[in-house]
Amino acid sequence: MALQDEFRFINQIKPKKVSRSGLIAGIGDDAALFRPSVGMEQIICMDTMVEGVHFTSATMSPYQIGYKALAVNISDIAAMGGIPTYYLVSIAIPKEWNETDLLSIYEGMAMLADKYHMDLIGGDTVSIANTLVITVTVMGEVEKGKHLLRSQALPGDIVFVSGTIGDSAAGLNVLLHKGTESSHTEVEKALIRKHQYPTPRVGVGRLLSTLKRVSLNDISDGLASETNEIARASDVSLILDEDKIPLSGEIQKQYKNQALEFALYGGEDFELVGTVAASEWDNLQKVAKSYGYLISKIGTVKEGSSSVLLNRNGELQKLEMKGYNHFKHN
Numbered sequence: 393m394a395l396q397d398e399f400r401f402i403n404q405i406k407p408k409k410v411s412r413s414g415l416i417a418g419i420g421d422d423a424a425l426f427r428p429s430v431g432m433e434q435i436i437c438m439d440t441m442v443e444g445v446h447f448t449s450a451t452m453s454p455y456q457i458g459y460k461a462l463a464v465n466i467s468d469i470a471a472m473g474g475i476p477t478y479y480l481v482s483i484a485i486p487k488e489w490n491e492t493d494l495l496s497i498y499e500g501m502a503m504l505a506d507k508y509h510m511d512l513i514g515g516d517t518v519s520i521a522n523t524l525v526i527t528v529t530v531m532g533e534v535e536k537g538k539h540l541l542r543s544q545a546l547p548g549d550i551v552f553v554s555g556t557i558g559d560s561a562a563g564l565n566v567l568l569h570k571g572t573e574s575s576h577t578e579v580e581k582a583l584i585r586k587h588q589y590p591t592p593r594v595g596v597g598r599l600l601s602t603l604k605r606v607s608l609n610d611i612s613d614g615l616a617s618e619t620n621e622i623a624r625a626s627d628v629s630l631i632l633d634e635d636k637i638p639l640s641g642e643i644q645k646q647y648k649n650q651a652l653e654f655a656l657y658g659g660e661d662f663e664l665v666g667t668v669a670a671s672e673w674d675n676l677q678k679v680a681k682s683y684g685y686l687i688s689k690i691g692t693v694k695e696g697s698s699s700v701l702l703n704r705n706g707e708l709q710k711l712e713m714k715g716y717n718h719f720k721h722n
Contacts, residue, residue, distance in 0.1 A: 404495060405419075405495065405498045405512070406418075406419045406420070406512075410511055411505075411506075411509040411510060411511050412426070412477055412478065412509065412510070412511050414426045414427040414428065414429060414477075415427075415478070415511050415513065418511060418512070418513040418514070419512065419513060419514055423514065424478070424480075424513035424514045426477075426478060426513070426531075428533070429533055431535060431536055432533040432534060432535060432536065433533065433534050433535070433536050433537075433538075433539055434531065434532075434533055435469055435472050435474045435531065435532040435533060435534060435539070436529065436530070436531050436532075437465055437468040437469065437529070437530055437532075438465070438527060438528065438529040438530075439461075439464045439465050439468070439527070439528060440525060440526070440527040440528075441457070441460075441461050441464070441525070441526045441527075441528075442523060442524075442525050443523040443524040443525070444523055447460065450567075450571065450572070451564060451567040451568065451572065451587075451588075452588055453496070453572075454493040454494070454496035454497045454500070455496045455497070455499055455500040455503075456500060456588045456589065457497055457500065457526070458496065458497035458498055458499065458500025458501040458502075458526075459500035459501065459503060459504050459588075459589060460500075460588070460589075460590065461481075461497070461500075461501060461526045461528050462479060462500075462501040462504050462505060462528055462530070463504055463589075463590050463591075463592050463662060464528070464612065464662070465479065465528050465529070465530035466504070466508060466510075466530060466592035466594065467590075467592040467593070467610040467612065467662040468530070468610060469530055469532035469592075469594070469597075470592050470593050470594045470596065470597035470610060470664065471540065471597060471608050471609055471610040471664060472532070472534060472539050472540055472541075472597070472608075473534050473538055473539055473540040473597045473598060473600055473601030473606075473608070474532040474533055474534035474539070474597065474598075474601075475508075475532055475533055475534065475594070475598070476508045476510050476530055476531075476532045476592075476594065477510060477511070477531050477532050477533055478510060478511050478512075478513045478530070478531040479501070479505065479510055479511075479512055479513070479528060479529065479530045479531070480512070480513060480514045480515045480528070480529040481498070481501065481512065481515035481526065481527070481528055481529075482515050482516040482517075482518075482526075482527040482528075482529075483497070483515070483516070483517050483518075483524070483525070483526050483527075484518050484519070484520035484524065484525040484526075485517060485518070485519055485520060485524060486519075486520050486521065486522055486523060486524060487519070489524055497526070498512075501528075508594065510530075534601060535601070538601045538602075539601075540597065540600060540601060540606050540607070540608040540666070541607065541608070541625070542607055542608070542609050542621055542622045542625035542626065543607065543625040543626050544605050544606060544607040544608075544626065544667075545607040545622055545623075545625075545626035545628050545630075545666075545667040545693050546605075546626070546628065546667075546669075546693060547628060547693050547694055547695045548669070548670055548692070548693060549607075549667035549668060549669055549670065549692065549693040550667065550668055550669075550670050550673045550689050550691075550692060550693075551619070551630055551631075551632060551665070551666075551667050551689070551690050551691035551692060551693060552665070552666060552667070552668060552673075552676075552687050552688060552689055552690060553611070553615070553637070553638060553663055553664070553665045553687070553688055553690050554593050554596045554663045554664045554665075554685060554686060554687050554688075555593070555638065555661070555663040555686055556638045556639055556640040556643070556661075556663075556686070557611060557615055557637065557638065557639070557654075557655045557658075557661045557663055558639060558640075558643050558651055558652070558653075558654035558655030558656075558658055558661065559582075559583050559586035559587070559640050559642065559643055559654075559661060560586050560587040560590060560658060560659070560660040560661045560662075561587075561614075561654040561657075561658020561659065561660065561661075562583045562586075562587075562642075562643045562646060562647050562650075562651070562654050562658070563580075563583035563584040563585065563586050563587030563588070564587045564658075564660075565647070565650075565654070566580045566583055566584055566646070567584060567587070579642045579645050579646050580646065582640075582642045583640075583642050583643065583646060586661070587660065590660065590661065590662040591662070592610075592662055593610075593662070593663060593664045593685075595683065595685065596664050596680070596685050596687070597664060599676075599679065599680060599683065599685065600664075600666065600668075600676075603668060603672055603676065604669070604672070605668075605669060606666055606667070606668050607622050607625070607626055607666050607667045608664055608665075608666035609621055609622055609664070609665055609666060610662055610663070610664055610665075611659065611660075611661045611662060611663045611664070611665055612659055612660060612662060613659040614655075614656055614657040614658050614659040614714075615632075615637070615655055615656050615657075615665060616656045616657055616700065616711040616712065616713065616714065617657075617659070617713050617714065618665050619632065619665060619700045619711070620698075620699075620700050620711065620712075620713035621713070622665070622666070622667065623698045623699055623700050624698040626667075626693075626698075627697075627698055628693050628694065628695065628696065628698070629693070629694045629695065629696035629697065629698070629699050629700070629701065630667075630691055630692075630693055630694075630699075630700045630701070631691050631692050631693075631694055631701050631703055631708070632690050632691035632700065632701070632702050632703065632711070633690060633691050633703045634652065634702055634703060634704045634705075636688065636689060636690045636691070637652065637655055637656075637688075637690055638686070638688045638690070639651050639652075639655060643655075656702075656711065657714065665690075667693050673689065677689075691703075700713075
């Protein structure tokens with residue numbers, strides 16, 4: 393194992409300050425203690441990232457790996473309309489990883505945690521034979537009755553998405569072909585940043601939590617997969633308009649012919665996709681704009697079997713619930 397002194401390592405990653413007033417006892421005891429906020433529902437989610445499957449040292453630094461491992465989970469809290477509060481990290485370490493790189497992983501997480509006033513309250517470190525495995529658990533909270541679910545879509549709703557999508561997969565594609573050490577154009581750098589430093593849309597989720605009814609999902613596996621999850625959970629049909637899917641200027645310059653594929657199947661954008669009543673759309677878009685949030689209408693919800701159809705110049709094409717392995721598809 394790369395760590396010669398696990399207790400010293402734990403002391404190094406132990407936060408020097410506390411951000412949440414509800415924390416009673418964090419790292420240092422057998423378990424953490426925290427006081428739930430009055431009038432709030434508690435949210436908990438967990439994701440595991442495996443070296444060679446979800447990340448590789450050829451495309452991301454240890455700091456960026458840590459940042460993204462936490463961002464993935466914060467995005468899940470955002471998709472519930474919640475506020476991220478605490479996180480725990482379990483890491484399985486092969487002997488090839490040294491202590492400096494491991495500390496850098498935690499530093500990447502800490503940078504993002506500070507932005508959202510989150511506290512690291514526990515976890516575990518173990519040895520493993522070959523590949524690094526990071527499991528992050530994030531806790532959050534949302535006002536009682538204001539949580540957002542995938543199952544709330546109804547016929548007549550507008551389908552929307554935040555930001556632009558496909559950029560993360562495009563950035564990864566640049567890295568897989570040119571590596572991290574090559575000179576990159578400004579367009580390539582913008583796409584790479586979207587892959588290495590995705591922004592969880594907590595602010596957008598909080599805005600949506602103020603509405604009466606919203607279905608919501610975060611885009612971790614691509615637009616096709618995430619919209620299918622909403623369709624299945626709500627038992628409705630979603631019709632998406634190809635020409636309304638928001639694509640950045642960078643992805644259209646760099647990958648004009650692949651941009652739509654990256655948006656539909658690439659994933660890891662961690663934008664939000666959902667549905668809202670048509671009567672609330674204009675006001676939502678107006679308020680979102682006042683906060684600087686980009687939210688785009690990309691389709692409508694219809695009655696019918698759980699499915700997602702893509703309108704391509706008047707021709708409807710069924711979108712299957714699939715994604716792809718980034719490190720095998722480039």
